[in-house]
Each structure stands twice: as structure tokens, then as C-alpha cells.
Amino acid sequence: DIxxxxxxxxxxxxxxxxxxxxxxxxQSISNNLNWYQQKPGExxxxxxxxxxxxxxxxxxxxxxxxxxTDFTLTIRxxxxxxxxxxxCQQSYSPSLTFGGGTKVEx
Amino acid sequence: xVQLQESGPGLVKPSxxxxxxxxxxxxxxxxxxxxxxxxxxxxxxxxxxxxxIYYSGSTYYNPSLKSRVTMSVDTSQNHFSLKxxxxxxxxxxVYYCAREVPSSRAVDVWGQGTTVNVSS
Numbered sequence: 001d002i003x004x005x006x007x008x009x010x011x012x013x014x015x016x017x018x019x020x021x022x023x024x025x026x027q028s029i030s031n032n033l034n035w036y037q038q039k040p041g042e043x044x045x046x047x048x049x050x051x052x053x054x055x056x057x058x059x060x061x062x063x064x065x066x067x068x069t070d071f072t073l074t075i076r077x078x079x080x081x082x083x084x085x086x087x088c089q090q091s092y093s094p095s096l097t098f099g100g101g102t103k104v105e106x
Numbered sequence: 107x108v109q110l111q112e113s114g115p116g117l118v119k120p121s122x123x124x125x126x127x128x129x130x131x132x133x134x135x136x137x138x139x140x141x142x143x144x145x146x147x148x149x150x151x152x153x154x155x156x157x158x159i160y161y162s163g164s165t166y167y168n169p170s171l172k173s174r175v176t177m178s179v180d181t182s183q184n185h186f187s188l189k190x191x192x193x194x195x196x197x198x199x200v201y202y203c204a205r206e207v208p209s210s211r212a213v214d215v216w217g218q219g220t221t222v223n224v225s226s
Contacts, residue, residue, distance in 0.1 A: 001170075036213075043202055043217065043218060044213070044216060046213060049207070049212035087153060095155065100152060
């Protein structure tokens with residue numbers, strides 16, 4: 001299995017802040033990395049696919065970067081509705097695996 | 107737009123078989139454009155991918171669950187199903203059915219999720 005490690009596990013930030021979440025893979029996964037947002041009581045929602053492509057309908061303040069083993073999700077200007085848990089997911093291996101999540105509090 | 111809805115028992119006894127069905131509306135499983143998946147989320151919030159099935163019936167399962175998992179698809183009813191045998195308390199989770207985009211393996215549509223408790 002490819003292990004995905006996210007950091008930090010939680011963070012607190014203010015409206016308007018720039019927030020960065022890191023995801024590290026246990027082996028190189030090229031750009032086969034997706035990011036999700038999950039709010040309480042809801043299913044996850046895809047934000048970024050293929051490391052840096054913005055999913056249709058997702059605000060442009062969300063962006064992704066990275067390749068190989070190290071990836072970053074950035075929220076450019078944090079909004080109150082961005083309070084959620086964020087997960088990365090690798091798709092290099094046929095068996096998908098997720099990171100442990102990062103809780104963003106505002 | 108496409109919507110997915112899980113159905114099945116919310117309580118399963120240890121050693122028995124968990125059975126869930128996902129009904130797809132607003133789109134056809136037979137389009138062949140997507141993989142149809144099951145993902146679970148444990149009470150501690152970790153996510154585990156269980157596997158996927160294609161409209162043709164071909165499957166790929168998580169190796170850690172492969173010996174206990176069977177997925178099937180009924181294109182005439184536009185639904186797909188999950189069976190997980192020999193369940194234990196460790197299988198207690200919210201189970202989601204979902205749609206994967208084959209090129210990126212991103213999960214772009216999720217069901218609302220159904221909670222399954224394994225308890226006697």
C-alpha cells in the first residue's frame with residue numbers, strides 16, 4: 001500500500017489568511033493526487049484532481065501543486081465556509097488510499 | 107445531475123454478511139464512462155477505499171479486503187451492490203457508494219452515506 005501522510009492534523013486560521021496543507025506519499029506517485037473537502041455530516045467533495053487541476057465549480061482560491069512524493073493544497077484567502085476537514089488521496093496505485101485528514105478551523 | 111443513494115441494513119451481527127445496494131439516478135451505469143465504487147469512513151474519520159466495479163462486471167478490490175468482498179452490478183435496474191462477509195466490529199463505518207473518473211481516479215460523485223454498525 002502507498003501511505004499518505006498529511007500535516008498538520010489540524011490548524012486554526014483567520015478569515016483572509018493563506019492556508020497551506022501538505023501531503024506526503026510513501027513513494028513517488030507522479031501527479032496522481034486528488035484533494036477533497038468534507039464538512040460535518042456530508043460526504044467528501046473533490047476540489048483538485050491530478051495534483052493541480054481545479055474541479056469544475058470549485059472556487060479559484062483553492063489550488064494544488066506538487067509532484068513525486070510532496071504535494072500542497074493552498075487556500076488563498078480563507079473564507080468562513082472553508083471550515084472543514086481536507087483529505088488527500090493517491091491514485092497511482094490501483095488501490096486508492098487517503099491521507100488522515102487536516103481539520104481547518106476558522 | 108447524477109445522484110447516488112445507498113440502501114441496506116444499519117445493523118449487522120458479527121460473523122454475518124453486510125449487504126448494501128447503490129441506486130444511480132440521473133445517469134446510466136451502462137454509459138461505460140465511470141467506475142462505480144464503495145468507500146467507507148470509520149468513526150475516527152479515516153477513509154478506506156473498498157473497490158470498484160465497471161458496467162461490464164469487471165472489478166478491482168482493495169487487497170486488504172479482497173477475500174471478503176464481492177461487488178455486482180445490475181444495469182437493468184441501474185444499481186450496483188456490495189457484500190462484505192464475516193464482519194466484525196472493525197467493519198463499523200459509514201459506507202459510501204461513489205463514482206470515479208477513470209482518468210484521474212478522482213471520486214466526483216458520492217452518495218449521502220449509510221451507517222452500518224456491527225454488533226450483537
